[in-house]
Amino acid sequence: MKLSFLDPLFTEPGPWASVYLDTSRDIDDPDRAIDLRWRHQRDALLAQGADRATVSALAEAVGTDRSLPGPHGQALFAAHGHLALVEELPEPPVRDRGRLDVLPDAAPLAVQRAPDIPYLAVALTRGGQWPADEGAADEGVDEGIDDRGPGDHVRVVSATGRWPTGRVSPGRRLSHQVPIDAWQRTAPQVARELADLAERDRAESIVLCRDPDDVWVPGVLVNQLPTRLRSRVTVVDDGCVTGPGGAAGPGVLEEHVGRVLDGCLSAADERLAEDFLAQRARHRRRSEGIDAAVAALQRGQARALLLTRGARLPECLWLGIQPPQIAMSAADLEAFGVTSFREEPADAALLHAVVRTGAELIVLPPDRIPLTDGVGVLLRYRYAPAQSAQ
Template sequence: MRLSFLEPLYRQPGPFASVYLDTSRDVAVDDPDAAIELRWRHLRDVLMSEGADRDSVTAVAGTVGSDVDIPGMHGQAVFTGHGRLVLLDELPAPPTRDTAHFGALPDTMPLIVQHAPGIPYLAVHVHYSGPHSTDAAGAVRIEAEVGTWPLTRVTPGHRLREEIPVSDWLNAAGEVGRELEGHARRIDVEAVVVAGDVWARGILIRRLPAALRGQITTFEGGGESQPGRALLEQRLEGLLSGRMAAHDRALLDTFLAERARDGASAEGVSAAVSALQRGRAKALFLNNHPESPLRLWVGPEPGQLALTEEELRSYGVRDVREERADAALVRALVGTRAELVVVPEQRLRLFEGVGVLLRYADRPTFRA
């Protein structure tokens, strides 16, 4: 996963207020907005107890709950610093629990996990309920969306809507197929979901290019989505849950290949820190441990991190402090433009939960 969406957070020095809050309104309470406000007050107290400045807290307060138009279960991630909003991200699922943190580095790992797996897809719903005859009255309605799963659940992608007389469908399906292909190519889709009427969708599928037909999963029915939510959301959830994006799978395969031949890879926190210090990390692989107690020592710059205070000071860094390991690692990844891949433990258990793919292997040293 490329972490460019986090770059605004690191263009200024901290400290930062980081808030994760369930802002769902489709819940069984009389006044969901009042419930959100009550939970926010608790988080506000947490921020204040950790030394947050009043202006940064006020900036969070002005943003929390602003997603009133998003239906369904979801949440918000809000980051402020020096009295202004730095980053706001809508979460496709509510956070596991509401949290707030004030510190020198933003708490970004829960946000990264919600961006995964980041699979580009095309969803198409074909609706026609009349007699299957080109002479029949009626129309075929097409609704399609290209997006990235799971973010499209709360940030709709590009939508296409067409209504075509059934008498024109055999010819028009080819044009619709070419239009869908153009949108799919722009985001390099990895999955195509087509739902709806068997007859009408079959005609469309036969007119799609072979490259897309090989990625298609079909469903009967499907129904149109809630406004503001992903098209065919439940179908996509069942199909894509637990999958990794093709780009991340390729990085993981390269890591495993390098590990098998003792090449440009390593495991463990120490190895990851060493690679990031020298800007040698191409990608970091993490088993997600949201409550990990691991800590690292960091300096003002992204590559200034170490296992101990003494090590960091030995490099000439004077302004040092101890931070959560995941926050320190993510800052280093963004600063060196390395990638991050969240790997479920059931797929691959990494030593200390961390692996690193290096940009190049150490050259062997030959001695006479």
């Protein structure tokens, strides 16, 4: 996973105020609950020495995700009185937290965003005509609808996104409503629009949700898709599509995407993981464990850092001024002649080194690739003797 979305956090020095907040709205009086949670974190930041301008910048963005249904959260970052980044979290944080530190506390955000797989989700619903204004805000709504009884229309609802953030950061949505007797001749046009959508967003997976009793409607559509896309289609055949307000509504398509993509890696991460396994077969000690990862980052030789969810990281690592200056201890940096260094939380220090050295991050499911310490590193070049961290 590329980490360019974190660039705003590494273009200026800290101190950084970082906040993770549960902003779920599936409770009674959510605004009051969110305000109470924020006040606790605001007070924590002020107690750590955050300036009021920075805290005020954060306050303006808290709860701005009020249009999102269900459980979710926010990650917010500010420095020197300016809001730098606000990201919606597909899952609320395990606990709210506010931290002021030299480095942004961005590792939990990066982990929640992984594996960042682009997808196209399609729901096919067969039923009666829906109200004329139902879905009117969607793009591409077919207006050629007559007033017929139940079972006389096909509705196609599609949405693009990136798993797992699609539910809180949706992409393009299209909706069509077609008389059943026009489906055979209309499906090619719908398939072309879906193919364009998939190509435009570089969808690696197409999740098609259908009624298990209806094989003909989705079969007609899939057969009209380009051959290159048919191999990416996964059919969710569990009766999830039942009509308006059901599975085709906002956020629910993404739940079915999750069933398909949970535990998967993006195509790019899969390739990097395969390269890592080949490398580890030759150089195991240089490929896994926190010591190997830090050594590779010191040399600017890390192509990708692999982290298993729940990796066993040390409490802290040591950083110098320059990006490659990362070490397990202050003594290690002193041995390289580094005279100015500081202790930082290990997850923040690793992410800082990964971003600043242009490496990528792969977050692995727990049992995908067993790793010492839950950490691995794919080297950018053939192994070479260690160089100075200066």
